[in-house]
Amino acid sequence: MTATMREAGVLDKGAVAEVSVISDRPMLISRIIRLGLTYDGAAPNAPRTLILKLAMPAFAKTLWRGGRHEVSFYRELAGLMPKGLVPASYGGAWDEAAFTWHLLLEDLTDTHQTATQWPLPPALPQAEAIVRALARLHAAWWDDPRLGVSIGSFATADERAGRSLTFAGHYQRFADQLGDRLSADRRAVYERLMAATPRLSERYLSRRNLSIAHGDAHVWNFLVPKAADSDDVRAFDFDQWRIGVPANDLAYMIALHLYPERRARIERPLLDGYHQTLVAHGVAGYDRAALDQDYRLAVLLHVAQPVWQWAIQIPPVIWWNNLERIFLAFDDLGCRELLD
Known part of the structure; x- marks a missing residue:
């Protein structure tokens, strides 16, 4: 998580000390997990919570192929768009062989x-x-x-x-x-x-x-x-x-x-x-x-x-x-x- 936060440009010093699960909500084709982060030596504005989005196994290998396009959206488009249209992304990946994927997104739970x-x-x-x-x-x-x-x-x-x-x-x-x-x-x-x-x-x-x-x-x-x-x-x-x-x-x-x-x-x-x-x-x-x-x-x-x-x-x-x-x-x- 420390490496991910640094690559995303939101952690310039310190490290992630602990990651905890605040909530875990199954949806139709994905799981929405709210994570809590604590840091050692990080700046005060480093994100304290994130949304982790994962595949639901029942849909992973259907015709849906869920997650692949959403990961590509955040990789290819989101950073080129005006701010405030979509949640910020902190990284994600799609595994073609295993049909698994994940996204780390801005947590808007407190405001939206x-x-x-x-x-x-x-x-x-x-x-x-x-x-x-x-x-x-x-x-x-x-x-x-x-x-x-x-x-x-x-x-x-x-x-x-x-x-x-x-x-x-x-x-x-x-x-x-x-x-x-x-x-x-x-x-x-x-x-x-x-x-x-x-x-x-x-x-x-x-x-x-x-x-x-x-x-x-x-x-x-x-x-x-x-x-x-x-x-x-x-x-x-x-x-x-x-x-x-x-x-x-x-x-x-x-x-x-x-x-x-x-x-x-x-x-x-x-x-x-x-x-x-x-x-x-x-x-x-x-x-x-x-x-x-x-x-x-x-x-x-x-x-x-x-x-x-x-x-x-x-x-x-x-x-x-x-x-x-x-x-x-x-x-x-x-x-x-x-x-x-």
Whole structure:
């Protein structure tokens, strides 16, 4: 730990004398361990607590391959971003052979918390603060020339074709398992979606108005400040980050996770606030109508999300509710016509 803290630049003298476990909380695919550190001869501002994030063994060797992308996020991106968007990192590693990984992160327990206990959605002011934080994250990488060069990579034609083929296999098994619980109409939507995927991918292939997408941007992956007058929201859990269309994160957060009554009341205000924040942070040439177009397309594409979640053994309590919500949003926003 002493060597790790020195390499991270937060321990210039002294040494870590003791490491203790304050709490150990199992999550769906990871363990969140809060560590306490004591030092011999260290500066007063050396971190006294850290968050150690580890793999849950049950998910270590599934299709999820959890942890690999999150470690790469903190290695490749986090240090290049404006301060205050994500927790600071003090090191991490991914072991390809053993499927093990770890991250040491800034402990924000005393100042931040999740907005609500899952699955209860947050109140509108908290939801707005989370969406503004997402917009700041996207704005930081909006059409950055490093995307696909030194940061991340654009999916090749072969990779896209392989992903489509993989999805088709997952979908067939998913549909077979659900039987009459997946209606003929929804089956037809999936068939049309798979046929239309090459055309729908043109938005991504334009390589314009793209950014770093979180990939798992539900509201419980954001820490909101405990202080009522603070807007210091932090995003975490970046295992699904990629170069992508930013509105995909918004559709994931709103359309996939909200039922129609609440979505109808807050969807437009959240999209308005998101766009206003983008503009305030320097994004130009992307008007409000373009956001609406991207959001609607993203809702359509997220119809595939419950199938992917089923394939990586996410529990039915998650993917089944997501299936119902995304199809309700699909119908409300007239996404069917995008398949024509």
